[in-house]
Amino acid sequence: MATTKDYRLGEFTFPRGWFMAATTAEISRAPRALRLLGRDLVAYRGESGRAIVLDAYCPHMGAHLAAEQSSGEGARRVEGDSIRCPYHAWRFGPDGRCNHVPYFDGPIPAAAKLRAFPVEERYGCVFIWHDPEEGAPDYALPDLPEWDDPHWVQCDYDDLGTIDVHPQEVVDNIADTRHFGPIHGMKLAYFDDTFDGVVARQRSGGGHETMTSADELLESDAVYTGPGILVARFGGETDAVQIILHTPIEDGRTHIWHGIITRGQATPPSEADRAMHAAYHATGLAAFSQDFAIWRTKAPAIDILRLPTDGPFHRARAWYRQFYNPRAEAAVYQQRANGFYPTKGMPAHITDEAAE
Ligand code: FES
Ligand SMILES: [Fe+2]
Missing domain, CATH: 2.102.10.10 (Rieske [2Fe-2S] iron-sulphur domain)
Known part of the structure; x- marks a missing residue:
């Protein structure tokens, strides 16, 4: 461990x-x-x-x-x-x-x-x-207005229990461009990362073997707010939000929860909407389990043998360090991480502004 x-x-x-x-x-x-x-x-x-x-x-x-x-x-x-x-x-x-x-x-x-x-x-x-320094919160929880929106189907969380993996390995995922194909059967059309203060954001789009039909683009906008809360919004056939929560339990042991909510067709959601949600939730969990299976069995990547065409793991790790150091030094780590990082050899997200 x-x-x-x-x-x-x-x-x-x-x-x-x-x-x-x-x-x-x-x-x-x-x-x-x-x-x-x-x-x-x-x-x-x-x-x-x-x-x-x-x-x-x-x-x-x-x-x-x-x-x-x-x-x-x-x-x-x-x-x-x-x-x-x-x-x-x-x-x-x-x-x-x-x-x-x-x-x-x-x-x-x-x-x-x-x-x-x-x-x-x-x-x-x-x-x-x-807070090891016992200070008051210095950032707010992410907003999730979909949870209380009557169009949306709420979920029970999957308590995935603990794994003997340091949360660093879980957080690395935010920068992991090249696991999408091997693990998720996803052919990426674009991928990029943005780090900004306590927020780390990954945008990706591509065909996803598990979560979509073959020719459909699954687009994901996944945002860490602080070190333990990831909210990923999916567009595609279905509007969905995936919530992945992880908490260090012991030094090197992590507890993980997973949830998915989806937007229904009817308000309040109909039986059909609930059935669709259940199917989507199960599929999302299956996709997440593909990452989980790797974490559960892997050796620690203390230093990543990073290639220039890998994602920006070094930025993600600099970002993550801010939370393990005194608040007064957080800005130093943020400055090392802040910025927009496409992955070499991979298109970046085309913003609406850029497309105009
Ligand atoms: S009141 Fe005596 S141990 Fe708590
Ligand atoms: Fe993954």
């Missing part, structure tokens, strides 16, 4: 950014243990409906806040938006501070505090903000 250090990514073992923690359906009044970003966490839904994520271990004597308890005060865990530890029933607010101890009326020590993570719940996902 290759680690962040092996890839020489930077100072931090785990990157700064928004990361998928769980699906919306997984977070309820029953506290849930999560493992991500090298930490044990507890996630629960407060009585207000808000999703809350805290470090898991109680500062009193170390109980896991999601430990099951079938009787006593420890079984009644969520009060308002606070949670009680199952062991001695200290209660912690959504800010992580202890706000009640049932057997003590003196001032609560300042150290009685858990780390609380900024949480946002969007498009069926619960995201947490992780």
Whole structure:
């Protein structure tokens, strides 16, 4: 298992950014243990409906806040938006501070505090903000207006579980021009990358054996917003959005989720639209599984033996490094990556402006 250090990514073992923690359906009044970003966490839904994520271990004597308890005060865990530890029933607010101890009326020590993570719940996902420097979020989650659009069919996410692959190898995909033919049976008509700050964008078009009929062009506009959230919009016979979320779990181990939503013909979507969505979702998952099969079995590409006609892996890796280094240095890595990069020997996307 290759680690962040092996890839020489930077100072931090785990990157700064928004990361998928769980699906919306997984977070309820029953506290849930999560493992991500090298930490044990507890996630629960407060009585207000808000999703809350805290470090898991109680500062009193170390109980896991999601430990099951079938009787006593420890079984009644969520009060308002606070949670009680199952062991001695200290209660912690959504800010992580202890706000009640049932057997003590003196001032609560300042150290009685858990780390609380900024949480946002969007498009069926619960995201947490992780920053080794514990700063506030410095970019917003990508917008996905299609999710709430009544023309569109929403999806359940495929939880693909964890693989012993560093997320660097997953992110390399954004610059990987030459895997489309061998892996996806896709004959590319164009391909290019653009890096701009925290955003990495890949545009591609071509015939796709798995996702389209042979003579049809599948066009994809795939955008990373930060290191862990990829939203790819597909045009072709069907308007679709593919959502690929990946979160470092341990150093060199990655959890991956996949989802696809499609635009229906009727509003609200008809049975036929739902059937079409199910088929498209299955096909999209099959296409993604082609990448997954490689990741699951490959050796780490610590240094890529890059040819001039490969995609701009070196730019993608410079882009990715910004998240593993202090925020104050992010601009240095962004400057190394920022720009528009066609792949040598491959046409680039023809923009509407250029075509006029
Ligand atoms: S260990 Fe949590 S209240 Fe004692
Ligand atoms: Fe791929």
